[in-house]
Amino acid sequence: MNILTTRWTNQAALGKTLQEYPRPMMVRNEWVCLNGIWDYIITDKRITPADFEDPDSFPFQGQIRVPFSPEAPLSGVMRQLKPDETLWYSLTVLLPWDTINETTDCLLLHFGAVDQICTVYVNGHHAGYHKGGYLPFTLDITKVAARSQRLHLLVSVRDFSDTSYHSRGKQKLTPGGMFYTAQSGIWQTVWLEKVAADHIKSLKLTPNLDHQSLSLKVQVSSSDCRQEALCQIYAPCLLTEQGVTEKACQELLFEGSIVPGKTACIPVKDPIPWTSDSPLLYPVRISFGQDQIYTYFAMRKLDIQLDKKGIPRFCLNDHPVFQTGVLDQGYWPDGLYTAPSDQALIYDIQTMKELGFNMLRKHGKIEADRWYFHCDRMGMLVWQDMVNGGNTYQSWFVTYLATLMNYLRIPVKDHCRFLFSRKSYEGRQEFIQETRQTIQALYNHPSIVCWVSFNEGWGQFSTKKISDMIRKLDSSRLVDPASGWFDQNCEDIKSIHYYFFGLPLPRKESRVMALSEFGGYSFRISGHSAYNKIYGYKKFNSQKALTNGIKALFLNTLLPAVPKGISASVYTQLSDVEEEVNGILTYDREMIKPVPHTIKSLNHRLKSQIQDQAF
Structure with missing residues (x-):
């Protein structure tokens, strides 16, 4: 294994680690970032450690850089947490506020994400x-x-990784091929926030472009239903990295009171639609008593319409849009699940836009909230995997046999719990609960245009019921119920993966069709790869050969499939990850492997084919 760095590694190592406000959809002023150096202990006992400075009792201890997992180089630990071990974090914090009054104040401790099970003291x-x-x-x-x-914070973490039924994405304790290093512990920002005792707890913003309105529901901590919230909406603008600030709130379009707990319908006169090319966002200020937050929304509409030949097509704001995307694993050589800086997140999104892509499929992972914020403000469409x-x-079933059955158009029902690795009732209920929580957590981000329920049969079950549930939770977006092999003939999208054999287009399909994974062409560049081993679906030895291979794939397979119904595509993948060197970017993000202007030209041709269709 080769330890790779990125251009942002040194910045993170110097302690300037992800200090930006972590939740741009709900911004307040009084907060403290707790990212930085914490003490840690790894023990095989679950008993609370009495002393973090006893090397005889705890051979694995020291300091860890939060929010990087102990497996990540940037954590300073570089050790795998095992399923039978407990990771303990310790931090003493001196509050910057003179007093916390139990009657008038509330102190909130936020965790962006902790993998996998944690207890906080x-x-x-x-x-x-x-x-x-x-x-x-x-x-x-607060108390x-x-x-x-x-304050002394003590956090215990256990992570069963791929030895249990819990959600794990592409993590594996024994990584290789398409599965990557398992990580654990705190991997997103930790922060404190001082708010009023009566404060805003959550928001739900739903635009309606046809009716020129915004549905807004504000949930608050107060039980006093007589107190109203004040909502102010401002003229749309292009947001900067700082998000919604006073500077962004210029021309007032609407001001009015809303009742917490009830959905308010707010008029948005002559709305300016949000698009990939012009991602204008409406700044919003909401006040409730002494609490004040900033947020934003976009006026946009997603649906499927028939073109002049009766073929279903993806539409954005009633205009056909070919969604040309890449599979985004969200892994980094220095931070694993955690990007080394906010600029690193921006770089991935911006580079894909410059190459002509307008969509990212976030694969097997929920990103830090700022990633979605940057997609919102930069106009990048997102397909979000559960x-x-x-x-x-059962790798023989969900890979080899599934590929063959897919090519032969042999349908497979998802009833067999053993084949789909969903024997655990608790695991199935947990997935349902986390699906609900995922939609709740990400609902307000306008960049998200599609929810992906399952991928290639990994833990797939009750596909139609899950899809129906997602539809009830969020009718404003599309649903890809089964990306890959095991389609159950439900919801919006017929989702096809193509790596081997021929492209298995259905003979007749009433749903919109997406080539939701294809390509995976490999090219290893020495000095920019983490491993000497190469994993991919077709290997090339030079930039020219790789570029010609991708060009041939687009020209001979993808472009001819568009008139036959393909309306979106997802190339595998955005960057190399460990052994899987089939990225458009190297793992360290230092090189674009194919010739950039060729990729941009191919994407332009894809998008033009759909835009030229009459509706």
Whole structure:
């Protein structure tokens, strides 16, 4: 294994680690970032350690850079947490506020994500428990903070990785090929936020372009239903990396009171639609008592319409759009699941846009909230996978046999729990719960245009019921119920993967069709690869050969499939990851492997084919 760095590694190592406000959809002013150096211990016991400075009792201890997992080079630890071990974090925080008044104030402790199961203690008191390695959670620690200005945080973490049914994405304790290094612990930003006792807890923003309106629902902590919130909406603009600030709030378009807990319908006169080329966002200020937040929304509409030949096509704001995307694993050589900086997140999105792509499929992972914010403000469409889980996958079934059956058009129902690795009832219920939580957490981001329920049969079950549930939770977006092999003939999209044999287009299909994975062409560049071993679906030895291979794939397979119904495509993949060197970018993000102007030209041809269709 070769330790790779990125151009952002040194910045993170110097302690300037992800200091930006972590939740741009709900911005407040009084907050403290807790990213940085914490103490840690790894033990095979679940008993709370009495002393973090006893090397005889705890041979694996020291300091860890949060929010990087102990497996990541940037953490400073570089050790795999095993399923029978417990990772303990410790940090003492001196609050910057003079007092925390239990009557008028509320102190919230936020975790962006902790993989996989954690318990939090504050000043020796149990503060909360959370299960699920990909979702944010918040703890109210006001009572503890009100008695002491100095807080001691103790966090215990266990991670079963791929030895259990919990959601794990592409993580594997024994990585290789298409599966990557398992990571654990705190991997997204930790922060404290001081708010009023009566404060805004959550928002739900749903645009309606046809009716020129916004549905807004504000949930608050107060039980006093008589107190209203004040909503102010401003003229749309292109947001910068700083998000919604006073500077962004210029021309006031709407001001009015709304009742918390009830959905308000707010008029948006002469709305300016959000598009990939012009991603204008409407800044919003919401005040509730002493609490004030900034947020934003976009006026955009997603649906499927028939072209002049009766073929279903993806539409954005009633205009046909070919969604040409890449599979985005969200892995980094220095941070694993955690990007080394905010600029690194921006780089991936911006580079794909410059190459002509207008969509990213976030694969087997939920990103940090700022990634979605950058997609919102930069106009990048997002297909969001639900994070796969389940017991050990039957690789012979979900890879080799599935590929052949897919080519031969042999349908397979998802009833067999053994074949689909979903024998655990608890695991199935957990997936349903986390699907609900994922939609709730990401609902307000306008860049997300499609939810992907399952991928290639990994833990797939009750596909139609899951898709129906997603539709009820969010009718404003499209649903890809089964990306890959095991289509169950439901919901919006017929989702096809193509790596071997021929492209198995259905003879007749009433749903919109997407080539949701294809390509995977490999080219290893010495000095920019983490491993000497090469994994991919077709190997090339030079930039010219790779570029010609991709060009031939687009010209001979993808472009001819568009008139036959293909309306979106997802090339595998955005960057190399460990042994899988089939990225458009090298793993360290230093090189674009194919010739850029060729990729941009091919994407332009794809998008033009759909835009030229009459509706």
